[in-house]
Amino acid sequence: MKVSLVYTGTTPELIELVEREVRKNIGPDAEIISSADPTIIGEVRQAGYVTPGAAARLIGMYADAVQQGADAILNICSSVGEVADSFQPAAKYIGVPVVRIDEEMCREAARMGSRVGVLATLATTLEPTKNTISRTAREMGRHVELVDGLVDAFNMDQEQFRALLIGAAEKIADQVDVIVLAQGSMAYVEQDIEKAVGKPTLSSPRFGAIELKKALQAKGLIS
Numbered sequence: 001m002k003v004s005l006v007y008t009g010t011t012p013e014l015i016e017l018v019e020r021e022v023r024k025n026i027g028p029d030a031e032i033i034s035s036a037d038p039t040i041i042g043e044v045r046q047a048g049y050v051t052p053g054a055a056a057r058l059i060g061m062y063a064d065a066v067q068q069g070a071d072a073i074l075n076i077c078s079s080v081g082e083v084a085d086s087f088q089p090a091a092k093y094i095g096v097p098v099v100r101i102d103e104e105m106c107r108e109a110a111r112m113g114s115r116v117g118v119l120a121t122l123a124t125t126l127e128p129t130k131n132t133i134s135r136t137a138r139e140m141g142r143h144v145e146l147v148d149g150l151v152d153a154f155n156m157d158q159e160q161f162r163a164l165l166i167g168a169a170e171k172i173a174d175q176v177d178v179i180v181l182a183q184g185s186m187a188y189v190e191q192d193i194e195k196a197v198g199k200p201t202l203s204s205p206r207f208g209a210i211e212l213k214k215a216l217q218a219k220g221l222i223s
Contacts, residue, residue, distance in 0.1 A: 001221050002031040003212060004065035008041035008058070008077040013158075014185045018076060018101075021209035026222060033068055035061055044079050044124050055083045062087055066096050072215045073098045074208055078182055079125045081132060097215040101184060101208030103132060109202055110137035110144050113177025117199075119149040119168055120182035126150055129182040147175045158188070165189045166196045173197040184208075 003026065005018060019032060043054045058080050065073050073096060075084040081100045091098045106129065109116045116133055120126035130146050137144045149168045153161050165186060169179055179201045181190060187203035194201040216222045 001026070001029075001216065002033060002068070002070050003216070004068065004070035004073045005032060005034045006058070006061050006065065006073055006075050006077075007034065007036035008044075008080060009038040010036050010076070011185060013188070014076075017187055018074075018184065018205050018209070021205045022074070022212060025209040025213040026216060033065065033070065035064065037061060041077060041079060045122060048124060050080055050083060050124075054080065055086075058083045059087055062091070062098055066094055070096055071219060071221055072096060072212055074101060074212050075099065076101050076184060076208075078102045078129050078132075078184070078204065079122065081128050095219075097218075099208060099211045099215050100132075102129060102182070102204040103136065103207075104211050105180065105202050105204045105207040106132040107136040107140070108207065109133055109178050109180045110140060110142055112200055114143065115145045115147065115176045115178075117147040117149055117169070117172045117176035117179045118182055119151065119165060119179060119186065121151055121153045122183075123150060125182045129180065133180065147172050149179075162189050162192060166193055169193045169197045169199075169201070173199055178202065 037057055040054045040057055044050050084098050084100050087098055118129050149172050151164055151168045179199050181203040184204050187205050190201050190203040
């Protein structure tokens with residue numbers, strides 16, 4: 001069994017976190033192949049939206065994963081999650097599911113409350129995450145109000161970033177029922193935020209890993 005983890009921009013810490021969650025769910029014997037193209041998120045950030053070129057390169061990464069024998073693909077970057085959505089008909093035909101790391105997290109947030117706060121460092125991640133929360137809520141017949149928590153974390157180390165995110169959460173805590181961390185790289189602060197503000201806080205890696213396992217179970221590859 002082989003799974004592909006597809007990143008745009010990433011860090012060693014994020015790779016370690018995602019792989020740990022994936023291993024926890026699909027077992028130690030699966031082969032994990034990781035690929036990253038930081039030009040994708042760079043182009044998206046500069047343009048302010050997912051450009052045709054960025055989308056095409058990401059879809060090319062999915063195709064490469066299929067050529068390498070992947071049984072399922074986990075799309076890590078929330079900024080380009082809607083590209084994964086657009087690829088789903090092809091994924092079904094090929095038989096290699098593309099799982100979004102953040103979709104089930106967004107669905108869980110919509111289940112948990114009608115007021116959802118979204119923390120992000122990039123507008124290009126904030127807006128797609130909000131779109132996904134709204135879509136999944138609508139699919140469940142629910143309505144949610146979204147509260148933005150956009151922060152500037154340029155050149156910050158992990159401890160500075162932790163303090164910044166906790167401060168941002170504190171500013172919106174009285175307006176929300178649940179807080180969503182839009183970027184997987186924020187996951188290490190999840191429990192700190194929940195403890196600081198007393199509101200449920202969700203990050204994507206654990207949700208994405210669970211959904212990847214479900215995709216493999218649906219193919220009969222794991223029990």
